[in-house]
Amino acid sequence: MxxxxxxxxxxxxxxxxxxxxxxxxxxxxxxxxxxxRPSIAARIRDLGEARKGALLLLIATAAAIAWANISAESYHGFWETQMTIGLGDLQLAFTLHALVNDALMAIFFFTVGLEVRREFAIGELTSWRRAMIPVMAAIAGLIVPAVLFLLISAGSGQEHAWGVVISTDTAFLVGALALIGPKASGRLRVFLLALAVVDDIGALSIIALFYTQNFSPMPLLVAAVGLAGIYATRFLRRGRGPIYATLAIIVWLAFLASGVHPTLAGVAIALLIPVYRPNRRDVEQALELARTFRQSPNSEYARQAANSLRESISINERLQSAYAPYVAYVILPLFALANAGVELSGPILAAAVRSPITWAIVVGLVVGKFLGVFGAAAIMKVFRLGEFGLGLTLDRIAGGAALCGIGFTISLFIVDLAITDEAAQNEARVGVLAASVIAFVLSWAMFRISDARRPDDDGGRxxxxxxxxxxxxxxxxxxxxxxxxxxxxxxxxxxxxxxxxxxxxxxxxxxxxxxxxxxxxxxxxxxxxxxxxxxxxxxxxxxxxxxxxxxxxxxxxxxxxxxxxxxxxxxxxxxxxxxxxxxxxxxxxxxxxxxxxxxxxxxxxxxxxxxxxxxxxxxxxxxxxxxxxxxxxx
Structure with missing residues (x-):
């Protein structure tokens, strides 16, 4: 046969x-x-962990708002605390706020870069026919919000802050989908994760191109040498960890000295980390060494078995697993605590309601993201472009497109980079928070309508x-x-x-x-x-x-x-x-x-x-x- x-x-x-x-x-x-069997969504990633991360981020946001409104002076004073690290004449001075935004967020963007690298190497973005739908939806979701922002903010003097509305908060997106997503949301989640990867690439590129100040090219030569060393480190048989760490610090310092935002060093490093599927021969060798250790337990066999098992998994995936808890439970909540402290007094809210910046952000994130993502997907569906899998229907894409209006992390990040006026920053932060709440509620309503439209008694019949x-x-x-x-x-x-x-x-x-x-x-x-x-x-x-x-x-x-x-x-x-x-x-x-x-x-x-x-x-x-x-x- x-x-x-x-x-x-x-x-x-x-x-x-x-x-x-x-x-x-x-x-x-x-x-x-x-x-x-568990749902496919549980196999792709543990949704319980996603919920915990999103809830912790939400709690940190609420704490920052409460702190800033109870005592704005102590809130701002704490995050402006000066710190100095150095040896002899080599001194590096920064505030706690800068420590979070420039150093800790570099680790966050490093994990984003690892995910980008993985998706293009062995993930959803390896097949163009499959990938073109989230790719085109993500591109439209970058362009349409920026255009709406520019139209609404024209004449405000803050038009250059259009980058605030371009990006979706991946952490909140995943967590919110776990909390309010439709039944059997596995394929929608794959679509949104692929979209978020492309969205992150666009956002990081825009930060590098449009929000870099006091650019100095010479330190980037040092960074280039360091990145070349990171690429070459993969060929070493052992001792790669300390070398990766040392070179990563050098590259980060070089980016900092160049004027390019140092968080982008995290992305550049991550894109050079090798990723591959576990080789079955390597896995089998690890199993053989484990059997040997079981038969004759000693420290040498234990070390060999542990090293073999570890090496069977790519460095990219090991680093993602290692850093994921710290990013979800420490770095992102700290970022929210340091950046979401918006004073919500009557005068500030009244100014925000009248501010074209606030409305440009709300419309850009809520309306722009929805029109860009859903519009691109609907056009591709009508013209039968790309591959829509079972369960990836337009009503569910609509709910996911609305959810993309949660900009939060990178939106607040760009507010700090693009806007220097403190009053305008407050208005922008109010817009980001309002847009995130509206996007969440709108998405919840769309998912409930989507589920209600499906026959209750079908159940996969x-x-x-x-x-x-x-x-x-x-x-x-x-x-x-x-x-x-x-x-x-x-x-x-x-x-x-x-x-x-x-x-x-x-x-x-x-x-x-x-x-x-x-x-x-x-x-x-x-x-x-x-x-x-x-x-x-x-x-x-x-x-x-x-x-x-x-x-x-x-x-x-x-x-x-x-x-x-x-x-x-x-x-x-x-x-x-x-x-x-x-x-x-x-x-x-x-x-x-x-x-x-x-x-x-x-x-x-x-x-x-x-x-x-x-x-x-x-x-x-x-x-x-x-x-x-x-x-x-x-």
Missing amino acids: SDNDTSTTPPRDGIHPLTIIEHSPDPEAADPRENR TLVRAVDPARDRIYGPVDAPLTIVEYGDFQCEFCLKASGSIEEVRRELGDRLRYVWRHAPLERFHPNALAGAEAFEAATLQGKGAEFSRSLFADQQHQLPSDIIRRARELDLDIDRFERDLESAQVTGRVRDDMLDAEAMDITSVPTFYVNGVRHVGPYDAQSLIRALTEQPA
Whole structure:
């Protein structure tokens, strides 16, 4: 059998490609705790952590406002406290406010740069057709707010502060989506994160080009040498950490001396940090060293095992994991505490209401971001440009576009850079805070309307993404009148049992049936299921997907990296190509798409069958499936 995307002939030897042993499935024996999976959003990132970070940022903002209004003198006096660090004649003097905005925020922008680097290397932005929607939406979301700001602020003398309205606060965006987002928001979240990455690139570029003062080029030569050293450090076998840290400090000081805002040093450094998917051979080596340590525990084996395990993960991802808690729980709350202290006295609020700066910011962020992001997405949808995944509908994009009006972190950051007049700064901060509140409430309303418009009783009853011969793994005639779609997991014993039912159904219905396999690995309970799904897709690219799936089902207990490679060798696959495909965006994206589709249809257990486009509920023995196929209109 040719294991391409489609097949119009029965599988070789008359055996279904996903069948090893025929079982009589016993659905009643299934423990529901063993075949439930967490939402895809939880797999992409822990939403609980996102909520905590957003709430802490909100608390810090409220504390800053309360502090500034209770005692403006102590608030400003505290953050203007002078500090000096130096040795001998080398002295560096700065205020606490500058320490937060210039030094700690450099770490924040460093983590932003790491995310940018990762998305372009192995993330959502590797495929242009997939990436063009958030990219174009982000670009429109940068341009439209700036234009509206310039139109409204004309004649105010603060037109140059248009950068305040260009950027979305990624931390608040993720946290707010976790708090008020729609049901099954996984694909929307992927879209918004990709958009936020491009948005951050634009914002950082604008800061560098338009908000750099007293520029001196000579220190940038030192920075260039330091950045070259950071790039070369990846080739060292060990001791990279101290070298990275030393060179990073040198680059930051060079940016500071040049007049270019030193936070951009964080981005420049991050873009040179290597990122790659874990190599299965490295992971297997780490496992072997761990076994050796277990058999003969001593400090040398422990060190080797720890180093091997650490090196199997890219430096980029290790640094993201290391810095993420500090950024979420320390740096961003401190930034909010140092910058959100707006005095909300009657005269200040009255001045803000009359101020064109306040209104330019509110309209730019709330209206401009929505028109830019949603308008660009709607145009691309109408003209069928790019790839909109299941669940990424215009009503949900509308809610996400409204949420993009939360500018907060970078907006307040640029207020400090672009506006020198204290009264105008207060008016601008009032505008940023007001816009963030309005955007949050507007987005909440849109998401609730979006959920209300969807049938309450559907709950994933209907197969939303129709069978696509150009994309799906179809077994049987492409145009067969009867269809079964299974969402399954190669490490799930119930999926193995169900394969016997599928083979029996195929024997009885013959060419009247087409069968489609889609991935829904239960990572929480089957830690190797995702690897098995990706291996199946990589083997399919060499025409051996059917054989590989039979091998996976034949021995569900052995699906470690070494087992995956061994199976590939046994099937005479090109191992080098197989390993490259395992790490490719094509393979990982295909599996992830199935998982996102499953989440959008509220699939929380496997196997889950769709019979002629409708979810099958009840026993999945052969006769039950055949009866459902004949009773359910195609």
